[in-house]
Amino acid sequence: MADLAWYQLALIGLIFVWSGFVRTSLGFGGAVLSLPFLLLVLNEPLVFLPIIAVHLMIFSSWIAWRGHRQLVAESENGRPAASNIDWAYLRKAMKVMIVPKLVGVVGLLTLPGNVMTSIIFVIVLVYAVGYVLDRPFRSNHRYVDYALLAMGGYVSGTSLIGAPLIVAVFASHVAAHQLRDTLFVLWFILVVIKMVSFVIAGVDLQLIHHLWLLPCALVGHLLGERAHRYMLAGTTSLYFRVLGVVLIIVSVVGLLNPAG
Helix, strand or coil: CCCCHHHHHHHHHHHHHHHHHHHHHCCCCCCCCCHHHHEEEEEEEEHHHHHHHHHHHHHHHHHHHHHHHHHHHHHHCCCCCCCCCCCCHHHHHHHHHHHHHHHHHHHHCCCCHHHHHHHHHHHHHHHHHHHHHCCCCCCCCHHHHHHHHHHHHHHHHHHCCHHHHHHHHHHHCCCCCHHHHHHHHHHHHHHHHHHHHHHHHCCCCCCHHHHHHHCCCCCCCHHHHHHHHCCCCCCCCHHHHHHHHHHHHHHHHHHCCCCC
């Protein structure tokens, strides 16, 4: 990113504010709802994925740990408190996802950048159409669960944007009060696998850019914390439809202009 103009860096900073906001307010989507915009600024997925991965590790562990501490405080005050994480289903899901996840990582590291970018835009386009039609991915059958988890693991391995597929399954099997923190633990595990593969493959982790992009994501995180209790309680359907329209436009532009 050293060769980018100042306005491009400013756009990247704003997109990472957006990424932090979405991740915290929705519990997922920090990658899938920001990566398409980042690729329009610089068409190099491997530049941004390590940065997104580190942000996921930091903020997912932060939120999950805070949820745990809140439960500990409640139990100390004499109120019964169950775990905020469904470890049993998390282990079950990982058994299905781990192999597709590793296959996806290999695909990311071997496919040409323009091919990987096109795949990312197509995946996001499919998600966006589901948002606009108010028909997000749903899972009501065991074998559909397995298929969605496997696909989500693979997509997560290639680009970290498998969340909508995975959430569709977890939302059907994990209690509402455990869902958010369970997902954050899952994101942490999946991202650790990806970061290890980056290190082994010698991918540039863009460490110098974490110094200014992490504070950008933190701003979005703090805004997302405040919006979380308001946004989803109201016009969630309308919010996702508008978001879907924007993502369709971005994805079409990205597919028509692959040179970035």
